[in-house]
Amino acid sequence: MSAGTGTQIRGAATGEARYRALLEVMDLVALHSDIDGLLPDLTEALRRVVDFDGLGVVVAAGDGRAPVKYSVTCDEASGDAPRLRVLRTTMPPIHETQLAAIWAAQAPVVVHDLEQDRRYPEIADAMRQSGRLAACLLPLTTTLRPVGLLALASSRRGAYDTADLDFLQRVASHVAIAIDNVRHHEEARSYQKQVEADRDHWRTLLALNNALVSTPDLASVLAAITPNLRGMIAHDYTSLSLVEDDGTTLARTAYDPNLPKGLLALLGTLKPGNTPLASALASRRPLQLDSSSFASFPEVLQEHVEAAQVKRVCFVPLFTPRRALGGLVLSRCTDDAFTAEEVERAAQAGAQIAIALENALAFQEIAALRDRLALENLYLEDQIRGKEHFEEIIGESKALQRVLAQVRSVAGTDSTVLLLGETGTGKELIARAIHATGARSGRPMVTVNCATSPAGLLESEWFGHEKGAFTGALTQKIGRFELAHKGTLFLDEIGDVPLDLQAKLLRALQEHEIERLGSTRQIHVDFRLVAATNRNLEEMVAQREYRADLFYRLNVFPIRIPPLRERPEDIPPLVRYFVQRHARALRRSIESVPRETMDALCRWQWPGNVRELQNVIERAVILSPGPHLRLQAADFQGAVPEASTATTLEDAERAHIRRALDDTGWVIGGPEGAAIRLGLKRTTLVSTMRRLGIVRPRPS
Numbered sequence: 001m002s003a004g005t006g007t008q009i010r011g012a013a014t015g016e017a018r019y020r021a022l023l024e025v026m027d028l029v030a031l032h033s034d035i036d037g038l039l040p041d042l043t044e045a046l047r048r049v050v051d052f053d054g055l056g057v058v059v060a061a062g063d064g065r066a067p068v069k070y071s072v073t074c075d076e077a078s079g080d081a082p083r084l085r086v087l088r089t090t091m092p093p094i095h096e097t098q099l100a101a102i103w104a105a106q107a108p109v110v111v112h113d114l115e116q117d118r119r120y121p122e123i124a125d126a127m128r129q130s131g132r133l134a135a136c137l138l139p140l141t142t143t144l145r146p147v148g149l150l151a152l153a154s155s156r157r158g159a160y161d162t163a164d165l166d167f168l169q170r171v172a173s174h175v176a177i178a179i180d181n182v183r184h185h186e187e188a189r190s191y192q193k194q195v196e197a198d199r200d201h202w203r204t205l206l207a208l209n210n211a212l213v214s215t216p217d218l219a220s221v222l223a224a225i226t227p228n229l230r231g232m233i234a235h236d237y238t239s240l241s242l243v244e245d246d247g248t249t250l251a252r253t254a255y256d257p258n259l260p261k262g263l264l265a266l267l268g269t270l271k272p273g274n275t276p277l278a279s280a281l282a283s284r285r286p287l288q289l290d291s292s293s294f295a296s297f298p299e300v301l302q303e304h305v306e307a308a309q310v311k312r313v314c315f316v317p318l319f320t321p322r323r324a325l326g327g328l329v330l331s332r333c334t335d336d337a338f339t340a341e342e343v344e345r346a347a348q349a350g351a352q353i354a355i356a357l358e359n360a361l362a363f364q365e366i367a368a369l370r371d372r373l374a375l376e377n378l379y380l381e382d383q384i385r386g387k388e389h390f391e392e393i394i395g396e397s398k399a400l401q402r403v404l405a406q407v408r409s410v411a412g413t414d415s416t417v418l419l420l421g422e423t424g425t426g427k428e429l430i431a432r433a434i435h436a437t438g439a440r441s442g443r444p445m446v447t448v449n450c451a452t453s454p455a456g457l458l459e460s461e462w463f464g465h466e467k468g469a470f471t472g473a474l475t476q477k478i479g480r481f482e483l484a485h486k487g488t489l490f491l492d493e494i495g496d497v498p499l500d501l502q503a504k505l506l507r508a509l510q511e512h513e514i515e516r517l518g519s520t521r522q523i524h525v526d527f528r529l530v531a532a533t534n535r536n537l538e539e540m541v542a543q544r545e546y547r548a549d550l551f552y553r554l555n556v557f558p559i560r561i562p563p564l565r566e567r568p569e570d571i572p573p574l575v576r577y578f579v580q581r582h583a584r585a586l587r588r589s590i591e592s593v594p595r596e597t598m599d600a601l602c603r604w605q606w607p608g609n610v611r612e613l614q615n616v617i618e619r620a621v622i623l624s625p626g627p628h629l630r631l632q633a634a635d636f637q638g639a640v641p642e643a644s645t646a647t648t649l650e651d652a653e654r655a656h657i658r659r660a661l662d663d664t665g666w667v668i669g670g671p672e673g674a675a676i677r678l679g680l681k682r683t684t685l686v687s688t689m690r691r692l693g694i695v696r697p698r699p700s
Helices: 015-031 035-046 099-105 121-129 162-213 218-232 262-269 277-283 291-296 299-307 340-385 398-411 427-436 455-463 499-511 537-542 548-554 568-586 595-603 609-623 649-663 674-678 682-692
Strands: 054-059 068-075 083-090 109-111 134-141 146-154 237-243 250-255 287-290 312-319 324-332 417-420 445-449 488-492 528-533 557-560
Touching: 015 035, 015 162, 035 054, 035 068, 035 083, 035 162, 054 162, 099 134, 099 146, 121 134, 134 162, 146 162, 218 237, 218 340, 277 287, 277 312, 277 324, 287 291, 291 299, 312 340, 324 340, 398 427, 398 557, 417 427, 427 445, 427 488, 427 528, 455 499, 499 548, 537 548, 568 595, 568 609, 609 674, 649 674, 649 682, 674 682
Parallel strands: 417 528, 417 557, 445 488, 488 528
Antiparallel strands: 054 068, 054 146, 068 083, 109 134, 134 146, 237 250, 237 324, 287 312, 312 324
C-alpha cells in the first residue's frame, strides 16, 4: 500500500479541520456506490488532516474467506497533480494470515514503530520494504456484520496518537457502511440476474403453453413449440410422437422437416417397446443417449439416425396422471451432452406439452360427441315436427306466405340469403326461421350488426384479435365469424359496411378463411351466410358506394320482405298477438280491442312497420286503465295521413319522421326521443334521416 506522495502533515490538524474532513467523508460515502471510486476521494479528504503515505482496504467475502485487497497508488507521471488510482489484489483467506487476530478481536491496532514492534512480522516486513515505519489498522464493522479492515501507513515513527485513532475510528465506521452497501448492491444485482434468468425461463414456458393452447393439431403443435424449445434447450431436430391407448403402437408422429423423408413413415411403423421411448415412459424421466448407445435401436432406425448425422438424443416422456401420451425427442448433431439444467427444462416443457395435448385430445373427443348429438337431435326434431313451423311469424297475407314459401325452399341448402326490406319488417325473424329450419339448427346463429360498431372496431368484431394487437387489446378475442363455425352467420345492416372494409369482408365470405388482427395464421371457418339490409344495394353499386363483386356474392337468393302497409290484413292478428304478449308481461288484463281502435291502426301507413306497431301496442297497454285497449291521442295523432302532405311513400315516411322529431324537440335517442316513439333503433333512425335528407331546421 503506497500513496506515493510522501504526504506530510505540517502541524497538528485542528479539531475543526477534522470535523470538516469527517463531514466530507460522510458525503463521499453517500455519493459513491463502488469501492474503486470511493477510495481515491477518501485518500484526498484524509491526507489533509491525517499523516499517512499509504492507504488500503481489505474486504472479506460473506463467509470471511477469499478477501480482496484494494491499494491506493499514485500515478507519478501526472505531474503537479498526481492522479490516484486503485489496484486490486487477491489474498489468502483471512484466517490463514496475521490479520486473523485483528479480525477476531474487532479492535483497532496502532503500531508506532514497525522496526521495534514484532507482533505482526509479515505485515511489518511488507510495510518496511515500502519505507513505512508506523501503521494504524482498523476493523470495518457495521451493526450487522464485520466487512473488512482499513489500514493507514506512515514513513514517520509514532505518527498516530490517541486523537488520530479516535478520528480514524469514526472514519472507519462510515467506510464500513459504504463497503457494506456496495456488497448489498452486488448481492442484489446477482440476485436480480438470477431472478431475470428464472423469469425468462418461466416466460418461455408460458409462451410455450400459450402456443399449445391455441394449436390442437399435432403438426401445428410441433411448429408452435419448436422455437420456444430451442430458446430453452439448444438442439437441431425436434420430433413428437403419441402412443395409442393400448400402448403398443405409435398413433401419430410429427417431426422436423429437415430430417430424412423416410423417417416419418418408419416411425409410424415402430412399436414403442422397440425404442428408448419405452424406458423413458417407464421411468417418467428424460433419457439421454449418445452415439455409442444407438446400437440398441432397430437397424433400420440406426440407418436413418446416421443419415441425419445425429450424435446425441434426449427422450422426454409425455404423461399425465391419467395416462402416458407419448414422447418428445430432442436431437443434436454434436457430441455435447445435455446438461442437468437442460434435462430439467426439457422435463418441465414435457409436462406442459402433455397437459396441452391431453386437453386437445379431450376437446376433439367432445367436439365429435357434440356433433353426433346435434345430428341425433336434428333427426329427432324432424321426426317430431314432421313439417316446418314459423310460430313467431304472425300473419296470413299472400305477401307473407310468399316469403315463407321462399324460406322453405332455401332453408335446406347452404346458399347465401339476402333479406331486403324496410326497417322494422322482421328481417332478423326471417333469418332465424331460415336457421331454425336448416341443417345447421343444432349450432348457433351468430348475429353481427354492421351499423352499430365503429368502423375502426368492426374488423376486430368480425375476425377477433390477438393480445397486444393494438392499444387496449389486453386479451385474445375470438371474432363473430369464428364463433359462427358450423352454424349460421347473420350480417344485419350489410349495406352500412364501410367501403374500405368491403374487400376484406368479400375475401372472408369467398374463401371462408380469416386472420385475427395481430396474427398471420389463417383460420378456416364454415358457416351459412344470411345478410339483411334496408338499403338499395343496386343503387349504391351504381353510385360506387358499394362494391359490385360483394353485392353479387350476397345476392345469391334475395328475399324481399314486404312492409306492413302492403299486407294490412296482417295488422289485426299482429295487434291481438302483441296485446296478449305485453298484457301478460305487464300483468294487465286487456280483454278486447275496440273496433274504432282497430280501424285506426289498420288505416295507419306504419313507416316503422312491425316494430313501430309493437311499440305502439306496448305503450297503449301500459296506458289503458281498463279491460279495453285505448290509444292515446297525443302519441297517435292523425291515424290517416293527409293525401295533400305526401305524394309518394318516401314523402309519407319523411313527413311522419318530421312529426315525431317536432314532438320530441328533435331529440333522437333516449327514453323520450323520436327513435323510441317511432319504434326504431337510434342508428336506424339516423341512417333513415340521412337517406331522406332530413336535417334539423336552423333557429330563426
